[in-house]
Amino acid sequence: MKIGITCYPTYGGSGAIATELGIELAQRGHEIHFISYAQPFRLPHFMERVYFHEVETTRYPLFEHNNYSLSLAAMMHEVATRAELDLLHVHYAIPHATSAWIAKEMLGDRHPLRIVTTLHGTDITLVGQERSYFDITRFSIQKSDGITAVSDYLKRETVDHFDVAGDSIEVIHNFVDPELYRRGSHPCRKDTFLRPDEMLVMHVSNFRPVKRVQDVVRIFARIHKSVPSKLIFVGDGPERPVATAEAEALGITDRVIFLGKQDSVAELLACADLLLLPSASESFGLVALEAMASGVPVVSSNAGGLPEVVEDGVTGHLGSVGDVEAMAEAGISILKDNQKWVRMSVAAQKIASERFGANVIVPQYERYYERVLADAPAAAPADVPLMAAAGDD
Template sequence: MKIGITCYPTYGGSGAIATELGIELAQRGHEIHFISYAQPFRLPHFMERVYFHEVETTRYPLFEHNNYSLSLAAMMHEVAIRAKLDLLHVHYAIPHATSAWIAREMLGDRYPLKIVTTLHGTDITLVGQERSYFDITRFSIQKSDGITAVSDYLKRETVDRFDVRADSIEVIHNFVEPRLYDRSAYKCHKDAFLPPGEMLVMHVSNFRPVKRIADVVRIFARIHKQVPSKLVFVGDGPERPVATAEADALGITDRVIFLGKQDSVAELLACADLLLLPSASESFGLVALEAMAAGVPVVATRAGGIPEVVEEDVTGHMGDVGDVETMADAAVSILADDRTWVRMSNAARQIAVERFGADVIVPQYERYYERVIAGDASAPAEPQLAAGGDD
């Protein structure tokens, strides 16, 4: 198949999954065309059967604001014709599914281009529910030939909030490449962060408010009182000052390390003893899966799609949102007992490989593409005329 993929190329779960999917599909013999404003950050400089098409926005005085959506549609249209694409796979409903629909309308009946839209989370739970975006988000979803969601939780949210038929959405979970996250493949760099005998607790995110960064610090402060350890933050974002202020207030500034954005997350996870993910909500919890693939137990909130990834008392523990004490106690129970840590580490790696490995998930996308191209995927419901956002 010849497949066009559009995603946000910057740091984030959707861009990472979209890029890894394209790489995996290319290795399986498909021709992949990435269409975006920048090369995806996880895309190597060259790969066989992988092409990148940069979208440039026109600088014209008439357009006071960025016209990326139209430029993207124009590039999708051009690539579809030149590369003879069978399908466009877009990640995030807006603006990507909207631009894909425009490109298909431009092609007309002479070129039966199919569109698959993958919903990742904030396009449904945050952006799409803004009143000004609600109707166009629903329209773009329902005009797709195929819709996938990365978790059962996200499917339910989409059905409930956007009046989309349940049988029109296929749940295909996020995945990992097991070899990339094999901790035995990396030299341990723990001595760069902490002395022998201490534990390394890690948090990886984009530091948005939904990640509850202050809770990460509060949980760790309680952990450190019972288990000598350090907290390593990977990533960056608007809530970083909150983390530094909380660490200072709790008197643990010397126990907290900020590494900023890092490309080699797998190598860093290979050093970790525990991942903290106390988010208010997660559509899936990709970083939890990546940690599990590296054999790292996870302590997280029982929120959104996380329970579909983390198995209670098997690969880690979960607590209610904001329940810092329960999550800290759970973390200590793992870190203070070698046998518990080894049991959970082994189970985490096994489940990540057997349930969420690329060899398991990518073929699901291939089969779904074939159904969409053949017209066998369930047809999305037609848009309703109710006022935007009023359920």
């Protein structure tokens, strides 16, 4: 198959999954064309059967505001025509599915391009439910030829809020490459941050309010009272000053390290003893899965799709949003009991590989593509006028 993929190329779960999916598909013999305003951060400089098409916005006085959606649609149309794409797989309903629909309309019957839209979260739970975006989000979803959601939770949210039939949405979970995250694949550099008797607690996110980084600091402060440890923050975002201020207020600034954005999260997770993810909401919780693949037990909230990833009492513990005490106690119970830690670490790696490994999930996308393409109408003959091809003569 010849597949176009559009995603946000910056740090974030949707971009990471979209890029890894394209890489996996290329390795399985498909031709992949990434279409975005920048090269996805997880895309190597060169890979066989992988192409990147940069979308440039036109600088013109009348276009006072960014016209990316239109430029993206034009590039999608161009790539679909030149590369003879079978389908466009877009990640996020707006603006990507909207631009894909415009490109499809431009192509018309001569090139019956199919659109698969993967819903990742904030396009449904946050942005899409704003009044100004609601109708265009619903329209873009309903005009897609195939719809996937990364969790059962997100599917329910879409059905409940956007008048989309449940049987039109396929749940295909996010995935990891177990070999990439295998704990023994990376050198552990704990001694860079810790004394030999200390544990390493980690949080990875984009520091948005929904991640509740203030709770991360509060949970860690309680853990540190019982278990000598340090907290490492990976990532950056608007709530970083909140986390810094909370660490200062609790007198643990010497125990908290901010590493900022990092390309190789797998190397860092290989050193971690515990991941904290007390989010107010997670459509899936990709970082929890990556931690599990690295053999790191997870203490998280039970919000959104997290219970579909973290198995309470098996690969970590789940707590109610905001219940700092319960999550801290769970973390202490894991870190102070080596047998429990080993049991959870082994179970986490096993579940990550057997349920969420790339070799399990990527074939689900392939089968879904085939189903969507099987429903595609035949292309109109090139030498027949469009009106005649539509049966109007």
